[in-house]
Amino acid sequence: MAFAISSNQLRRDGKPVTSIPSPYTDGALPSPTRFLVMHFTYGASARSSAEWFQSKANKGSSAHLVIDRDGSVIQCVRFDKVAWHAGKSTWRGLSGLNHHSIGIELANWGYLNPAGTEWKTYTGLTIAHPHMARHKNGNPNGVKGPIGWEAYPPVQFQAAVEVVRLLVEKYGVEEIVGHDDVSPDRKWDPGPAFDMAHFRSLVFGGRADSDGVGLTVDVAEGLNLRTGPGTTFPVVRLLPSGTLVEPIERDGRWLSVSVLNAQGQPSQTGWVHDHYLS
Ligand SMILES: [Zn+2]
Numbered sequence: 001m002a003f004a005i006s007s008n009q010l011r012r013d014g015k016p017v018t019s020i021p022s023p024y025t026d027g028a029l030p031s032p033t034r035f036l037v038m039h040f041t042y043g044a045s046a047r048s049s050a051e052w053f054q055s056k057a058n059k060g061s062s063a064h065l066v067i068d069r070d071g072s073v074i075q076c077v078r079f080d081k082v083a084w085h086a087g088k089s090t091w092r093g094l095s096g097l098n099h100h101s102i103g104i105e106l107a108n109w110g111y112l113n114p115a116g117t118e119w120k121t122y123t124g125l126t127i128a129h130p131h132m133a134r135h136k137n138g139n140p141n142g143v144k145g146p147i148g149w150e151a152y153p154p155v156q157f158q159a160a161v162e163v164v165r166l167l168v169e170k171y172g173v174e175e176i177v178g179h180d181d182v183s184p185d186r187k188w189d190p191g192p193a194f195d196m197a198h199f200r201s202l203v204f205g206g207r208a209d210s211d212g213v214g215l216t217v218d219v220a221e222g223l224n225l226r227t228g229p230g231t232t233f234p235v236v237r238l239l240p241s242g243t244l245v246e247p248i249e250r251d252g253r254w255l256s257v258s259v260l261n262a263q264g265q266p267s268q269t270g271w272v273h274d275h276y277l278s
Pocket residue numbers: 038039040085179187189
């Protein structure tokens with residue numbers, strides 16, 4: 001997948017991405033645009049959220065982009081216009097981040113409710129393999145320990161990395177923050193399932209995390225890269241011994257990873273068993 005930006009519109013593989021324009025915009029964003037705010041939609045799909053941003057029933061919310069779980073992207077607001085994604089918010093002495101930031105939504109259900117041994121969305125959908133964590137600002141339901149959050153699929157995370165990298169380059173973004181950073185008393189997105197430190201390090205060109213984790217495939221016959229955390233998930237391809245990967249998230253002994261190419265850039269994502277990494 002190859003993204004590009006032209007006339008403040010995102011393009012992919014030479015064509016504009018799907019556009020579902022939202023009327024909830026304001027004047028021009030300053031140039032450079034210093035900040036970029038990451039969100040989750042708390043919803044079923046990128047399309048359902050983009051349609052909500054367009055709908056008359058909506059009293060006024062929007063975002064520049066919505067990225068779906070499969071990595072597809074919908075644009076709702078031009079990048080040079082203010083979108084209404086941050087609401088009451090402050091950061092680095094500025095208030096009202098809508099006027100200082102690009103807003104990116106990730107299709108995601110956010111925090112889940114316990115139901116026996118399962119975790120369910122507020123709409124009653126069961127989410128398998130939730131990310132278990134306590135929110136850094138305290139959990140929305142006040143529970144002290146870890147709760148379930150919908151995980152972000154590697155393909156969605158990777159699409160976000162590539163799109164945001166481009167936005168940083170094009171609009172001079174200095175800092176990426178979460179909605180839960182700029183509105184900490186009332187927002188939980190993108191939440192603990194989103195590895196912000198890793199995201200920033202990938203976007204800003206660093207190969208390694210702040211904690212320097214880069215792992216190498218260490219098994220002569222190679223290691224299967226799979227679509228999910230377990231041997232029941234299909235094999236994407238065989239990673240030869242010596243392939244360098246960067247972990248994105250962990251599920252037991254399974255790691256979702258970015259596979260790095262010869263230039264040290266992420267080229268593909270998937271899941272591997274950690275026994276064969278060193
Ligand atoms: Zn938000």
